[in-house]
Amino acid sequence: MKIGVFVCHCGSNIAGTVDVVQVAEAAKSMPEVAFAQDTMYACSEPGQQGIIDAIKEKGLDGAVVASCTPRMHGSTFMRTVARAGLNPYMFEMANIREHVSWIGKDKVANTRKAIDLVRMAVAKLAQNRPLYSQSFSINKRVMIIGGGVAGIQAALDCADGGLEVVLVEKTTTIGGKMAKLDKTFPTVDCSSCILGPRMVDVAQHPNITLHASAEVDEVFGYVGNYQVEVRKKATYVNWKTCTGCGACMEKCPSKKSRDPFNELIGTTTAINIPFPQAIPKRASIDRDSCIKFKTGKCGICAKVCPTKAIDYDQQDEMITEEVGAIIAATGFDLMDWHVYGQYGAGRYPDVITSLQYERMLSASGPTGGHIKRPSDKKEPKTIVFIQCVGSRDKSVGRPYCTGFCCMYTAKQAILTKDHIPDSESYVFYMDIRAPGKMYDEFTRRAMEEYGAKYVRGRVSMVYPQDGKMIVRGVDTLAGAQVEVEADLVVLAVGAEGAAGSAQLAEKLRISYDSYGFFMEGHPKLKPVETNTAGVYLAGCAQGPKDIPSSVAQGSAAAAKVLSLFSKDQLQSDPQVSKVDLKRCVGCMKCALTCPFGAIKETEVRGEIKAQVIETICQGCGICTSTCRQGAIQLQNFTDNQILAEVNALLSSETEEA
Amino acid sequence: MSQKLRYAYYPGCSGQGTSKEYEQSTRAVCEALGMELVDIPDWSCCGSSPAHTVDHRLSSALSGRNLALAERLEGVSAILTPCPSCLTNLKVSAHKMKDPEFAAEVNALLDFPVRNTLPVKSILQAIYEDVGPDALSPKVVRRLTGLKLAPYYGCIMNRPPDIMEFDDHENPIAMDRLMEAVGAEAVPFPLKVECCGASFGVARRDIVQKLSGKLLDTAASNGADAVVTACPLCQMNLDLRQDQINVANNTSHNMPVFYYTQLIGLALGMTPSQVGLEKLEVSPMALLDSLPARAEAQAQAAKKPASKGAQS
Numbered sequence: 007m008k009i010g011v012f013v014c015h016c017g018s019n020i021a022g023t024v025d026v027v028q029v030a031e032a033a034k035s036m037p038e039v040a041f042a043q044d045t046m047y048a049c050s051e052p053g054q055q056g057i058i059d060a061i062k063e064k065g066l067d068g069a070v071v072a073s074c075t076p077r078m079h080g081s082t083f084m085r086t087v088a089r090a091g092l093n094p095y096m097f098e099m100a101n102i103r104e105h106v107s108w109i110g111k112d113k114v115a116n117t118r119k120a121i122d123l124v125r126m127a128v129a130k131l132a133q134n135r136p137l138y139s140q141s142f143s144i145n146k147r148v149m150i151i152g153g154g155v156a157g158i159q160a161a162l163d164c165a166d167g168g169l170e171v172v173l174v175e176k177t178t179t180i181g182g183k184m185a186k187l188d189k190t191f192p193t194v195d196c197s198s199c200i201l202g203p204r205m206v207d208v209a210q211h212p213n214i215t216l217h218a219s220a221e222v223d224e225v226f227g228y229v230g231n232y233q234v235e236v237r238k239k240a241t242y243v244n245w246k247t248c249t250g251c252g253a254c255m256e257k258c259p260s261k262k263s264r265d266p267f268n269e270l271i272g273t274t275t276a277i278n279i280p281f282p283q284a285i286p287k288r289a290s291i292d293r294d295s296c297i298k299f300k301t302g303k304c305g306i307c308a309k310v311c312p313t314k315a316i317d318y319d320q321q322d323e324m325i326t327e328e329v330g331a332i333i334a335a336t337g338f339d340l341m342d343w344h345v346y347g348q349y350g351a352g353r354y355p356d357v358i359t360s361l362q363y364e365r366m367l368s369a370s371g372p373t374g375g376h377i378k379r380p381s382d383k384k385e386p387k388t389i390v391f392i393q394c395v396g397s398r399d400k401s402v403g404r405p406y407c408t409g410f411c412c413m414y415t416a417k418q419a420i421l422t423k424d425h426i427p428d429s430e431s432y433v434f435y436m437d438i439r440a441p442g443k444m445y446d447e448f449t450r451r452a453m454e455e456y457g458a459k460y461v462r463g464r465v466s467m468v469y470p471q472d473g474k475m476i477v478r479g480v481d482t483l484a485g486a487q488v489e490v491e492a493d494l495v496v497l498a499v500g501a502e503g504a505a506g507s508a509q510l511a512e513k514l515r516i517s518y519d520s521y522g523f524f525m526e527g528h529p530k531l532k533p534v535e536t537n538t539a540g541v542y543l544a545g546c547a548q549g550p551k552d553i554p555s556s557v558a559q560g561s562a563a564a565a566k567v568l569s570l571f572s573k574d575q576l577q578s579d580p581q582v583s584k585v586d587l588k589r590c591v592g593c594m595k596c597a598l599t600c601p602f603g604a605i606k607e608t609e610v611r612g613e614i615k616a617q618v619i620e621t622i623c624q625g626c627g628i629c630t631s632t633c634r635q636g637a638i639q640l641q642n643f644t645d646n647q648i649l650a651e652v653n654a655l656l657s658s659e660t661e662e663a
Numbered sequence: 664m665s666q667k668l669r670y671a672y673y674p675g676c677s678g679q680g681t682s683k684e685y686e687q688s689t690r691a692v693c694e695a696l697g698m699e700l701v702d703i704p705d706w707s708c709c710g711s712s713p714a715h716t717v718d719h720r721l722s723s724a725l726s727g728r729n730l731a732l733a734e735r736l737e738g739v740s741a742i743l744t745p746c747p748s749c750l751t752n753l754k755v756s757a758h759k760m761k762d763p764e765f766a767a768e769v770n771a772l773l774d775f776p777v778r779n780t781l782p783v784k785s786i787l788q789a790i791y792e793d794v795g796p797d798a799l800s801p802k803v804v805r806r807l808t809g810l811k812l813a814p815y816y817g818c819i820m821n822r823p824p825d826i827m828e829f830d831d832h833e834n835p836i837a838m839d840r841l842m843e844a845v846g847a848e849a850v851p852f853p854l855k856v857e858c859c860g861a862s863f864g865v866a867r868r869d870i871v872q873k874l875s876g877k878l879l880d881t882a883a884s885n886g887a888d889a890v891v892t893a894c895p896l897c898q899m900n901l902d903l904r905q906d907q908i909n910v911a912n913n914t915s916h917n918m919p920v921f922y923y924t925q926l927i928g929l930a931l932g933m934t935p936s937q938v939g940l941e942k943l944e945v946s947p948m949a950l951l952d953s954l955p956a957r958a959e960a961q962a963q964a965a966k967k968p969a970s971k972g973a974q975s
Binding site: 348353469 | 854
């Protein structure tokens, strides 16, 4: 076999701390290496052409590129090798950037390690065999998980593109956090007036199926062919017959039920429609508050319902949806601000969250758009906003900037002045972060036109005294302690991934970070993809975002799905497990360990054998380490190939000794 | 609570002088609650507030000596001290000596090395965690019903949280719960962990007058009849200096400042002199004498809305 080795400088990225010329020189003496050279940028057009030319001129059978991670350019070089007429799997990559040059400064040691990695790649490539993809057809339906503004945008774009869309929303209405907002920055336009029509579009679009009050239970399959088990949670109301007339709400005697839509500052009835513009506009019963469920007596809603839609015995319903792609748009939750004991930790009624304040500002909120202190329902005159509560604070495990709090706090300060002209607003901030279009202008307007008093510094504590909330902080610009006697304190609470996002990520087999946000495929170049083919991200599920960014990402995810579905057939990755029927004894241990359900039992001449479903296999290799017979092997990652790599590494150690 | 509670006891210097009544009531209450205190033999000063500002090694050696002495006692489960300042010094030394290099430097100064095996706790923590409000309550023979208290923990009993490892560092509740267990009412007191001015009483009296004055103001405006403390220095600033504070701030507080052990002692049936009430500068006797009448009034007030509810 004739192997070519190409060692990349990556500018100074690799060549700065690795002697690439020496690596190429060392490669020349390795077995079966017929050609080796260093190259400035292997991935550039001349770099790739150099590889193609060498393969053709020297009649090479395979190529090793020593450069960056295969995640970045593995597929680039496979295409290069294919363009030179070789099978794309006759290619190996040695990662001498992330694994070598970026992590050590000792050029001698780095060079030695780079040579070792190249030696291992060559040893493995010598045993590679050409592999061929299979084609499989795709189901051109898409599921979108989460009906906030990002999910709505993605759903509408996909549906307008002609796809069948299944939208799964865990609460009883779509709209997400945006539906709770009174106004949006920096235009101060009515949130529900711009979102409402989009929500109606979702309800009316012929291509969209909406499952509200539903959650994803399990996900099977692979890109192009997913089966998703969706649990439609019991609402105790038959939504097919419910007309959303609201007669049940009027008569429900349990009027002090918790109201999650109003962030628990208002109350609602046990059977309720979350808000007048809800989509779907259907009632549902909160079991924990309902007198019928708690005591068995009542049943008034069933009596007054004109369409007999109430069904106290309703059970959760499981449905299976078959889709080809999934967009996760599960959004965010506020971090648990109760860890801030110094701000009251839920002890003081007049310390509220920004989202609670937003509900208070909203005309359809629990106070009808009037700002009232929760403690005595009086109109507050002095309001203190505290920013960065759960943002940029390592001490509570939230080191990142949530990014939109500066803006919504400015908006709330402006709205406060509109609602109560003789009020005074104080904003305690760390920095103002307003980098969007018309954003900085907006925060300046809050200060200059609306007279919000911005104080740079953290608040150390909030406590009640004589009917006021004393806010003690520091003005770091004046270098002085500040105490403000406030009537109401609003905490600008930061965001974290929505509750349950970690569990969903595991079902979708995508990565998530320690704050519950889903990880994108590449932070710069794959912002809506995940590392699982066919699963995309939109909105705050990927990280905190304001509305314009969420909408943009929703559209971007839709575009990715549309481009995926522009083909009728997809190519499978042939680097999957393969069963050696002669060795297989049919114990089926491999099937038990396979996390993807890619191995099934089959009968060959009366004997039980394992069989790999190639389109489902993800090439993880767990089965190969389970098989006692060594009968199941991952193609191009066989036991022999891994041993060859180990031997290559050991042989270099013997040489040195 | 089946096992015998036996502790090494570190009294600290203020217990020998300025806070004799704390020391006296602590010993009495612990005995009544079945907590055996074994004095650390030949204990020495913890270094108080100056030592650690001069040299961390020497400061830790001062506390290290006491830790090592306590470790030689038999059958003790922890080292207890009533004074938060002593507690801080003992705990900080023990914490820093987890670093073997630092421990070696300190041990080099000592006659015998610190093993760093015994936990260090405040008396408050031991009563709260090892006995507990639920076990204390049935032992009460004189419920302090009607007494409204502002529980004041001081700034160092719970902080820094990583070292003190006791209760909530912003809103501690141990003393609140114990006071409720003996029948008193703990009013909301938001300045529980604020500084009283500490030893600035010597150098900058104006600072203490401002900070301690604020504590008294807030306690009063939250409806407290008295403050209850767990720290000799806090008690001294609030009680002994109350006149100075009144003059400086143009206020007229006449607010008794108890140690929590004095109140537990009273509730357990001890006499005022057994818990050293006469040592308090602001006399609490009038307040304590008024308790039966207050309890009666409270019971009456509680009855009225209840009977009203029954009618409707």
